[in-house]
Amino acid sequence: MTAQELPIAGDADVVRVRQAVRAAAVAAKLSLVDQTKLVTAASELARNTLTYGGGGSAVIEEVFNGLRKGVKAVFSDKGPGIADLKLALTDGYTSGSGMGLGLSGSRRLVDEFTIETATGDGTTVTVIKWAR
Amino acid sequence: MERLPILKIGPMLLVSIQVDLRDDMVIALQEDLAERIVDTGARGVVIDITALDIVDSFTGRMLATVAALSRVLDAETVVVGMRPAVAITLVELGLSLDGIKTALDVERGMRLLSSGGGSGR
Numbered sequence: 612m613t614a615q616e617l618p619i620a621g622d623a624d625v626v627r628v629r630q631a632v633r634a635a636a637v638a639a640k641l642s643l644v645d646q647t648k649l650v651t652a653a654s655e656l657a658r659n660t661l662t663y664g665g666g667g668s669a670v671i672e673e674v675f676n677g678l679r680k681g682v683k684a685v686f687s688d689k690g691p692g693i694a695d696l697k698l699a700l701t702d703g704y705t706s707g708s709g710m711g712l713g714l715s716g717s718r719r720l721v722d723e724f725t726i727e728t729a730t731g732d733g734t735t736v737t738v739i740k741w742a743r
Numbered sequence: 744m745e746r747l748p749i750l751k752i753g754p755m756l757l758v759s760i761q762v763d764l765r766d767d768m769v770i771a772l773q774e775d776l777a778e779r780i781v782d783t784g785a786r787g788v789v790i791d792i793t794a795l796d797i798v799d800s801f802t803g804r805m806l807a808t809v810a811a812l813s814r815v816l817d818a819e820t821v822v823v824g825m826r827p828a829v830a831i832t833l834v835e836l837g838l839s840l841d842g843i844k845t846a847l848d849v850e851r852g853m854r855l856l857s858s859g860g861g862s863g864r
């Protein structure tokens with residue numbers, strides 16, 4: 612599978628991102644539980660991109676580590692960035708009306724999780740889930 | 744916008760979620776359910792999530808909100824049909840769904856509501 616880029620500009624796009632991540636997870640032969648974890652994390656991150664980043668995109672691709680297959684998803688926006696990353700990654704912290712579980716929870720649901728962000732310069736969250 | 748159908752079955756309302764949920768549909772469902780509980784005087788609400796392949800924090804919050812608001816309106820909510828992979832993921836995400844009654848399927852959910860409590864199993 613080649614990398615697939617999807618826009619995130621509305622609620623319907625979040626659904627499309629979930630569906631594309633699911634398809635990639637099935638193709639990479641992730642277990643059902645791992646597919647569910649990755650798709651749930653993707654849903655959280657796509658929604659953050661939309662809600663806090665003012666929209667952006669998701670890039671989804673299959674990745675390899677030796678014989679191991681995985682799925683990588685990158686969520687980027689050009690929004691305000693996250694000023695206090697440690698706080699944002701705390702369970703229960705929300706600057707809006709959420710439950711503050713999106714970032715901290717999706718970090719638990721994937722194998723690799725990185726955030727690049729700078730105030731005024733947008734946010735990019737990269738996650739990878741490997742097939743077992 | 745597409746709205747989820749709410750069926751009235753005796754003194755209960757049943758919502759069977761059969762589509763990929765958009766956030767705006769989730770919010771609309773919450774409002775529609777509150778209205779229907781009041782309009783019909785329903786005593787119970789069964790939300791069937793058998794077809795849902797994920798429940799994220801947004802949908803989880805809606806389920807908790809519906810459970811809380813139905814209680815205020817003198818009704819009980821039961822969530823039925825959660826898939827095992829979804830349950831495992833929810834726990835790891837950090838969503839406890841405390842205070843939400845659950846049952847394995849619609850039939851057990853209905854029975855739980857008409858018996859007025861206990862476990863849905």
Ligand SMILES: Nc1ncnc2c1ncn2[C@@H]1O[C@H](COP(=O)(O)OP(=O)(O)OP(=O)(O)O)[C@@H](O)[C@H]1O
Pocket residue numbers: 655659660663664688690691692693699700704705706707708709710711712713714715734800801
């Ligand atoms: N892409 C982003 N751009 C700017 N700020 C962000 C972004 N993603 C997250 N944040 C900030 O981090 C906080 C925590 O995000 P998180 O997803 O954990 O919780 P939430 O979205 O507020 O609630 P939930 O996801 O549980 O509904 C947000 O409230 C927001 O302030």
Ligand SMILES: [Mg+2]
Pocket residue numbers: 655658659709712713714
């Ligand atoms: Mg969030």
